[in-house]
Amino acid sequence: MPSSPVLFLATIAADGTTSFAPADPGAPQLRVDDLGATRGDGVFESVNVVGAVPQSLTHHLARFARSAAMLDLPAPDAAAWTDAVHRAVAAHEPGDELLAKLVLTRGVEGSGVPTGWVHVFPGYDYGTQRTAGIDVLVLDRAYPSDVVTRAPWLLQGAKTLSYALNQAALRYARGHGAHDVVFVSADGDVLEGPNSTVLAKFADRWVTTPPELGLLDGTTQGRAFAWARARGERTEVAHLTVDDLRTADALWLLSSGRLSAPVRSLEGVPRPTDAGLQAELLQHLLTVHE
Amino acid sequence: MPSSPVLFLATIAADGTTSFAPADPGAPQLRVDDLGATRGDGVFESVNVVGAVPQSLTHHLARFARSAAMLDLPAPDAAAWTDAVHRAVAAHEPGDELLAKLVLTRGVEGSGVPTGWVHVFPGYDYGTQRTAGIDVLVLDRAYPSDVVTRAPWLLQGAKTLSYALNQAALRYARGHGAHDVVFVSADGDVLEGPNSTVLAKFADRWVTTPPELGLLDGTTQGRAFAWARARGERTEVAHLTVDDLRTADALWLLSSGRLSAPVRSLEGVPRPTDAGLQAELLQHLLTVHE
Incomplete structure (x- = not known):
């Protein structure tokens, strides 16, 4: 029932x-x-x-x-x-x-x-995305990376009800055989997904992209970073390019409902995931209480 | 009542x-x-x-x-x-x-x-704006002028319910002592208002900006153009810069509810309006039936 x-x-x-x-x-x-x-x-x-x-x-x-x-x-x-x-x-x-x-x-x-x-x-059932991973496309957000200071009236960084374009980007992904999207600025900065935060791992370094680019300050990413630091690993807010996403040891999209979804392909090119690490991260996100 | x-x-x-x-x-x-x-x-x-x-x-x-x-x-x-x-x-x-x-x-x-x-x-009472004119600011829309072909998922040119940023731009105008706003692309193309179309007059030439820039095809502008042509004047869809707006003989923002509002200042600088022409245009827009 x-x-x-x-x-x-x-x-x-x-x-x-x-x-x-x-x-x-x-x-x-x-x-x-x-x-x-x-x-x-x-x-x-x-x-x-x-x-x-x-x-x-x-x-x-x-x-x-x-x-x-x-x-x-x-x-x-x-x-x-x-x-x-x-x-x-x-x-x-x-x-x-x-x-x-x-x-x-x-x-x-x-x-x-x-x-x-x-x-x-x-909640929606994200079981398959969490375990099998997701296929992600890169889409142009067409804003410059300084949009927040340059044009605050565009409300980048506010979580508004005006999400028609985020929905359209997700439809675009599904229409092209993918699950999700990462937006990139006009000048090549990796931003965020339509309803997710980017998390990349390079060796022992965990990286997400800067809210100053007009991004949401990810709540799930905040918990993931706290967990990584508790493991003695480095966490960093830094600019990323699409090439960085290609070469990361592991890559996730994080969101409140789905929690952590490993990116198993980017722009149609398979990329590595770390099933053990994903299991640990997801377990943490599913149990932490704050 | x-x-x-x-x-x-x-x-x-x-x-x-x-x-x-x-x-x-x-x-x-x-x-x-x-x-x-x-x-x-x-x-x-x-x-x-x-x-x-x-x-x-x-x-x-x-x-x-x-x-x-x-x-x-x-x-x-x-x-x-x-x-x-x-x-x-x-x-x-x-x-x-x-x-x-x-x-x-x-x-x-x-x-x-x-x-x-x-x-x-x-309808709202736009009497004062129609007769006294409006003060308009220019705001950066931060998209390139080729946004429609480059990033169709951004839905530019669709009249969606996701109008939070249009509302924010109008609040910005009111907060800075103005009535309305004209958006400009990142590369300097005049676009449209948050809920209006730009109409400029240069000698006997009436000009509006191209829908290909991701703009709405203005219904009121369509009626204004038909009227101008019936008067034997030229109508043209063309790219405009902010300098063009400054030097136009007369300038309007057109929208369904307000119909035609003469722009009496741009970025705080007074500019000419044509009260006689506005009266004729408004009269036409208030009587044409189609």
């Missing part, structure tokens, strides 16, 4: 004070003139929940607040959102992995009142 | 056949897991309605279909959408100018069934 999603809807007062109440996720809850629906004008986070514990919730909420600030949305009431996530998870039937989606929109046009919700549902 | 918006919700069958039924626009109508709301994954059109006649509806529907195709959404049933717009407009209390918003999303995640609606409501 499939378990039933749980929804908590926010009531957000003018001073930002927020309370949540349960609602029916199978029934309509949003008006057609909510700016989240008409303009993708809002922000979100997807939090992996393992054994009823939301992973990296503090990090997710910090990023949620940063995205909201970049969109001039009111600061989310961290205590209320934290409490709502815990209550919604507790209200859900137990599952090995759940996903908690936190969404804050600019609300009904003209109302000045944001819309918010926490939606908890069973 | 403010008049009440009218909403018609679509039911879209697997073969694309679409029917519409009235619904309450003041009540929730969308689920929180509709991909329109969670990913900005959908397309829209905003149609100006003058004296109960939707302007350029055929052109809007052609663009709606083109946007849907770019997002791999099912082709909208043109006859059904046309009929729904007419029925929704007829159901609305008469108003000088109404706006009809047509929206098609990818629907509830996992359902495979798109969500669609037609929402008719009173």
Whole structure:
């Protein structure tokens, strides 16, 4: 029997004070003139929940607040959102992995009142991608690597609801026999996936790409780095090229739901994976609680 | 007494056949897991309605279909959408100018069934912008001018629900004492506004910028060009630079709701407007029926 999603809807007062109440996720809850629906004008986070514990919730909420600030949305009431996530998870039937989606929109046009919700549902099954690995294409993001300082109005680095192009990039990958995509800047900097962070390993050095390029500060990558450091290995935020991705000893895409997916081919060219290391990393990501 | 918006919700069958039924626009109508709301994954059109006649509806529907195709959404049933717009407009209390918003999303995640609606409501009051003109800033869009051929997955030229950055650009303008923005490509090509088309006049030559740059094919600009040609003047789709905008005899931003807004300053520098010509153009846009 499939378990039933749980929804908590926010009531957000003018001073930002927020309370949540349960609602029916199978029934309509949003008006057609909510700016989240008409303009993708809002922000979100997807939090992996393992054994009823939301992973990296503090990090997710910090990023949620940063995205909201970049969109001039009111600061989310961290205590209320934290409490709502815990209550919604507790209200859900137990599952090995759940996903908690936190969404804050600019609300009904003209109302000045944001819309918010926490939606908890069973995670997708990424078993095959985690064990067999994924085929990844490189796609041009067509922005220069200094886009954040040069054009902050483009909102690069904010996790907004305007993800149509990320969805299109994933459709492009599937349409070309691949699972996922890594974006590259106009000047050749490896960026991130449409909903993932790049993690590369060179000897004992673990590398991810710089958020200053307009990337999300990966929550799963943060846990992976902490784990690598605890093993006595080096972690580094550094610029990477596609050639670096080709020559890395191992390469992953990390995301909240999928956790770690080894990249087994890049642009159609098979590349090495490290099954033992992936098993250890995934095991850590599936058990760490913070 | 403010008049009440009218909403018609679509039911879209697997073969694309679409029917519409009235619904309450003041009540929730969308689920929180509709991909329109969670990913900005959908397309829209905003149609100006003058004296109960939707302007350029055929052109809007052609663009709606083109946007849907770019997002791999099912082709909208043109006859059904046309009929729904007419029925929704007829159901609305008469108003000088109404706006009809047509929206098609990818629907509830996992359902495979798109969500669609037609929402008719009173147009915003653009009287002052139409007569006094607008102050416009130039913002970097940071894409190269060949973005469409180089990176079609970025969906430039599709009118998607992922408009967070367009909203951010308009907030930037307001935060800097301006009304609107014109985007420029990384290589200096004038593009379009966040929700408008550029129209410039040089002597008897009317110019707009090329859709091949990843721009929307402006419906209001189409009517303006037809009017200019009927007056015996030249119309041209051509590349423009910011210097061209500075030296144009007159400059407008055109959009469905606002129709024509004369640009009275660019980057804080006053520039000439032509009040007589604006009056004639606006009068035409307010009366033409097609």
